[in-house]
Amino acid sequence: MADEVILLDYWLSMFGMRARIALEEKNIKFDYREQDLFNKSQILIEMNPVHKKIPVLIHNGKPVCESLIVVEYIDETWPGENQLLSSDPYQRAQAKFWADFIDKKVPGPTRLIWAGKGEEQEAGKKEFIEVLKTLESELGDKTYFGGETFGFVDIAFIGFCSWFDAYEKLANFSIEAECPKLIAWADRCLKRESVAKSLPDSEKITKYIPELKKRLGIE
Amino acid sequence: MADEVILLDYWLSMFGMRARIALEEKNIKFDYREQDLFNKSQILIEMNPVHKKIPVLIHNGKPVCESLIVVEYIDETWPGENQLLSSDPYQRAQAKFWADFIDKKVPGPTRLIWAGKGEEQEAGKKEFIEVLKTLESELGDKTYFGGETFGFVDIAFIGFCSWFDAYEKLANFSIEAECPKLIAWADRCLKRESVAKSLPDSEKITKYIPELKKRLGIE
Structure with missing residues (x-):
């Protein structure tokens, strides 16, 4: 019997993007079901009754929730190609x-950038730059966070990069000026088909944010 | 060469307790090094430069941080006895x-209970009871969270139970009245040598809280 793989997701979510990329890395065909987070579907509530959040991977009828757990599940269930986590316990723990x-x-300060204003937004920007610098220092001169091969940490972070354009425009700064290595890494990741297919267009995100804020009742 | 295993820990920490229990389950001898969190040691800062928090497991000179990651690392590094996570990907994802x-x-509302007062403390209690009820419902009539064998979720939660006496006295409620199955589960866990050896005495915690609050400048 062929596997039935359904992904409950929302286009704008960097957490959802993780699941999409991991499935693409493994060449798994899946039924992508866009969710309306302002009017949650019966299937989302049934499949993730505790958090009622996307992404939810439904594999042969059984749900897996929380994006990093989903990515690890995908890696363990389809171990064949493009191993995302090392088989060495120490490397796994580091990832x-x-x-x-x-x-x-990352989510705290970036939310202050897109949903806040004034001093709050400035504080978010400052904190976000610190976090980026920590990540840049961890990346160093490696090709990917795990070394030569694209993997778990790359998947965990790359979705946020689709929002970089929005963060920069909203808070008036340049991530490349602060963290050039991180931007070069993001460009490398975006050359992978799995990532290119899974990330929405940055401009589309930037344009959508005012509507998102309106729907969330912000400002 | 014998493994050198050091644990940087703090007696009161339910996160530290996780690492202790996992090591005991695997029968690993380790050098327990109590940390003063109000005056952090050079070794703690060096071994966990990002968060500067306990627990840190130092295995043959290499640090592993974040308690759940530590427990998983222990399970993967010493797979021989008392497997803590299932080898089935779906069961692992659930755990x-x-x-x-x-x-x-859990940490948010329980902190409101021990560090808050008045309405804030009441809100913490209410939220904590809801969380406990969700956990009790997941436990159901099983012996342990994973079924018949003590494992990852049990280790993740049992440390908090050493604080139950303090929560109850501070916020004037009975966890057993709300969640009898959870208390029966905790009693079962406490009969395990690994748990009994790793959890501090509940009364000692209750008595220490006023001093902890004073040291943290609360109230």
Whole structure:
């Protein structure tokens, strides 16, 4: 029996992008189901009753939730090609540490940039630049975060880069001026078919933000 | 060469307790080094320069940080006995989902209980009871969260139970009245040597909280 793979997702979500990229890396055909997060579907509520959030991967009827867990599940379920996490426990732990760092440190300040204004936005920008510099220092002169091959940490972070244009325009700064290596890394990632196919157009995101804020009742 | 295993930890930390329990489950001898979190040691800052937090497992000179990552690393590095995570990808993803749920939902309200007062403390209590009920519903009639064997989710949550006495006294409620199955589960866990050896005495925690608050400048 062929695997049935459904992804509940939302185009703008960098967490959803992680699941898309991982599936593409493994060449898994999947049924992408765009969700309306302002009017949650029955299937989303049933498949992720605890958080009611995307992405949810539904594999042969069984749901897997939380994007990093989804990526790891994909890597373990289809181990054949493009291994995303090393088989060495120490390398795995390091990759998980940095993916966790991204989850803990990036969403807060970036939200202040796109949803805040004035001093709050400035504080978000300042904090975000610090986080980026930590990531740039970890990347160093490597091709990818894990070394020579594209993997878990790259997947964890690259989705945020599709929002870089929006962050820069909203808070008036240049990420490339602050972190040139990180931008070169993002460009390398974007050359991969899995990433290019999975990330929305940056300009489309920038243009959509005023509408998003309106829908969220911000400002 | 024998493994050199050092744990940088702090007796009161439920995150540190996870690492201790996992090492005990694997029968790994380790050098426990109590840390003064109000005056961080050079070794802690060197081994966890990003977060400067305990627990840090130092295995043959190499640090692993973030408690759930530490537990998984221990499970992968010493796979021989007492497997903590299933080898089935779906079961692993489920266990990680619940451990992540604990990390996202428990520390916030429990901090309001021990560090807050008045309405704030009441709100913490209310939220904590909801979280406990979600966990009790996931546990159901199983022996442990993963089924018949003690594992990852049990380790992720049991440390918090050493604080239950303090929460109950501070916010004047009974966890057993709200969630009897969870208390029966905690009692089962506490019968394991790994847990009994790793958790501090509940009364000692309750008594220490006023001093902790004073050191943190609370109240």
